[in-house]
Amino acid sequence: MTGIWHSMDKAGRRTAEAAFVALSTLDGMEGAASTRPSFGELWAFATGEAEMSDDLRRALDTDRRLAGDLDHLIERTALYRFPRVAAASSGAVETRDGEGFRIRLRPSRANVEHTYVSIEVAAELDEPPLALLAKGPGRWIKLPLPDAIDGVIQILVDSGSELVHALRDVHTEVYIR
Amino acid sequence: MTLVRVYLATTEGPTQVQSIVEEDPEVRSVVCRDGTSESLPISNAYDSFVRKPTGVVERHYGHRVFRMDVSSRISEGRSWQLGVFVAHALKAANRLASKADTPATVLWLTGEVRNDLTVAGVGHIEEKLANSSRLFTELAAAGIEVEAFIPTENGRPDDRVLAALPRTVRLRSVASVGEVCREFGLPDPLGGATTAVEIERPTGVVARGERGGHGPLAMATAVALVLGVPAATLWQGGLWDLWYWEKAGRFRDLGEALILAKDGDCRTCALATQVFQLTRHPHGGTEIGVGMVEHRAPAGGSCAQAVSVEIPPIADRAGVLPPSPVENLCALEYRLRFDGKRAALAWLVTAIGEKRERRLKDMRAQPGETVTVRYTLQAAQRTPGAVDVLAVGSSRESDQVTAWLRTLTTPEQF
Numbered sequence A: 001m002t003g004i005w006h007s008m009d010k011a012g013r014r015t016a017e018a019a020f021v022a023l024s025t026l027d028g029m030e031g032a033a034s035t036r037p038s039f040g041e042l043w044a045f046a047t048g049e050a051e052m053s054d055d056l057r058r059a060l061d062t063d064r065r066l067a068g069d070l071d072h073l074i075e076r077t078a079l080y081r082f083p084r085v086a087a088a089s090s091g092a093v094e095t096r097d098g099e100g101f102r103i104r105l106r107p108s109r110a111n112v113e114h115t116y117v118s119i120e121v122a123a124e125l126d127e128p129p130l131a132l133l134a135k136g137p138g139r140w141i142k143l144p145l146p147d148a149i150d151g152v153i154q155i156l157v158d159s160g161s162e163l164v165h166a167l168r169d170v171h172t173e174v175y176i177r
Numbered sequence B: 001m002t003l004v005r006v007y008l009a010t011t012e013g014p015t016q017v018q019s020i021v022e023e024d025p026e027v028r029s030v031v032c033r034d035g036t037s038e039s040l041p042i043s044n045a046y047d048s049f050v051r052k053p054t055g056v057v058e059r060h061y062g063h064r065v066f067r068m069d070v071s072s073r074i075s076e077g078r079s080w081q082l083g084v085f086v087a088h089a090l091k092a093a094n095r096l097a098s099k100a101d102t103p104a105t106v107l108w109l110t111g112e113v114r115n116d117l118t119v120a121g122v123g124h125i126e127e128k129l130a131n132s133s134r135l136f137t138e139l140a141a142a143g144i145e146v147e148a149f150i151p152t153e154n155g156r157p158d159d160r161v162l163a164a165l166p167r168t169v170r171l172r173s174v175a176s177v178g179e180v181c182r183e184f185g186l187p188d189p190l191g192g193a194t195t196a197v198e199i200e201r202p203t204g205v206v207a208r209g210e211r212g213g214h215g216p217l218a219m220a221t222a223v224a225l226v227l228g229v230p231a232a233t234l235w236q237g238g239l240w241d242l243w244y245w246e247k248a249g250r251f252r253d254l255g256e257a258l259i260l261a262k263d264g265d266c267r268t269c270a271l272a273t274q275v276f277q278l279t280r281h282p283h284g285g286t287e288i289g290v291g292m293v294e295h296r297a298p299a300g301g302s303c304a305q306a307v308s309v310e311i312p313p314i315a316d317r318a319g320v321l322p323p324s325p326v327e328n329l330c331a332l333e334y335r336l337r338f339d340g341k342r343a344a345l346a347w348l349v350t351a352i353g354e355k356r357e358r359r360l361k362d363m364r365a366q367p368g369e370t371v372t373v374r375y376t377l378q379a380a381q382r383t384p385g386a387v388d389v390l391a392v393g394s395s396r397e398s399d400q401v402t403a404w405l406r407t408l409t410t411p412e413q414f
Helices: A010-030 A039-047 A054-062 A064-077 A162-168 B043-050 B057-061 B081-092 B125-130 B133-141 B159-164 B177-183 B216-227 B231-248 B251-263 B267-279 B399-407
Strands: A095-098 A101-107 A114-121 A131-135 A140-144 A152-158 A173-176 B004-008 B015-022 B030-033 B066-070 B105-109 B146-151 B169-174 B288-296 B307-311 B329-338 B344-352 B357-365 B370-376 B387-394
Touching: A039 A054, A039 A064, A054 A064, A101 A162, A114 A162, A131 A162, A140 A162, A152 A162, A152 B030, B004 B081, B015 B081, B030 B043, B043 B057, B043 B081, B057 B081, B066 B081, B081 B105, B081 B177, B125 B159, B133 B146, B169 B177
Parallel strands: B004 B105, B030 B066, B105 B146, B146 B169
Antiparallel strands: A095 A101, A101 A114, A114 A152, A131 A140, A131 A173, B004 B015, B015 B066, B288 B307, B288 B329, B329 B370, B344 B357, B344 B387
């Protein structure tokens, strides 16, 4: 099974998913005494609706290989990866531009403690975006996305949240799943 | 300049419009709960209601994006539109009371607003009025009158609901938003001339209670004479609510009020509950006898060969059945026998298996009738603690009981 995830057709992706589930099951059977999170947990976080469990988060903090596995999995299964913001940029990032996507951060005028995260989806996609994934300093943050209206997905979040800090940081890598 | 508080009527109770603030024109309008970042499900509909060309707010008040905060969730529907439009009109006139303000006037509204600013009928008017009774009572106790508006298209609400409204609630029907605006000195976006129509309370109707002259007002007066407490105090102190809730089958509200009266220091509430317990209808409940039959497969056999055994309730614990061992258990059959003197309703809630699959059956039975409910257990459900059952009986319909029982999932909640 080779090939970049988003270039596969639906049948190809289903087959790949089945293979990953089988590998995960094998992990579970052979590693009965292992405390390492299963591949299935990584898969569920990277591609599904699952949030990151505390056990997985702790494991990622200490297991570099596991953290690398997750990074690769997200990179290979994401719908889109935003290019890094130019390192020469100064100050906080308010906009991230990508091919067919744009993320904007707008502070609420009504309440300074809240910020609007707007994701503009320029092109018709085969499947709607499900989540925004951002890798802040050492940890992944996931934001489930509602449906787009007129090509824009809007979420209201706390201005002090990890997500807003991560999106404003030039070093953060951002993916759309 | 008098401040006005606006309540949007919902089937879950009234929700207050706490604030409306202009937002960045580049985002979409949003409805949030109580100052938090929780965007409510009606946010997209609110945006459409505000923004041109679909919406009407921007057209009349200029700005196209707002953030509105309300005190509690509004999940769906369009009946919030009349109240929201009026709130925007008040906001434009700097008269919308915030969460912290003490209003001179309180509005309660429900209705859908068409693009031509006429008001369309909506559902559940009586339920919304009934579910606002606590608010109305609290405001009445504080000396605040309520101006309530419903769509003309809905016609006149049920007389029983009208009779239950405190005198401090003035109910009117409206055909356009302009009729509401003019009532409070706000610019009429339509420039019309029609007015809101007063909905009169029924006359000549005996108040709640099935004993003719022993209605709540007569009883309150009698008690007042004994206790030396003004009848009006008892009347507004919740006695009316207690009778109404019992009559309407709103047992949850009744239960909460009785607990509050018992534990709190509301003297009037305590008096009201004492009177209520003296005069409540003697047939307020019903009696249900419970029996159970186990259908169990023989050792090594199948459910096709199941043997039935009748299990009585635990001695001295009426209505409590002993636990059933799950080994070889194929099915459980509950037999509810209605021993009351009147036709009765019952709800049977069952939570099955580790996933707590809930099933709710509601049924009506005649006196002496036995209703049988059978649950066949699948193999996966045959685990310890597999089945929890709660039976509730009443002589009255109650959507509230049904809705409450639907939420129960754990034995502790049972």
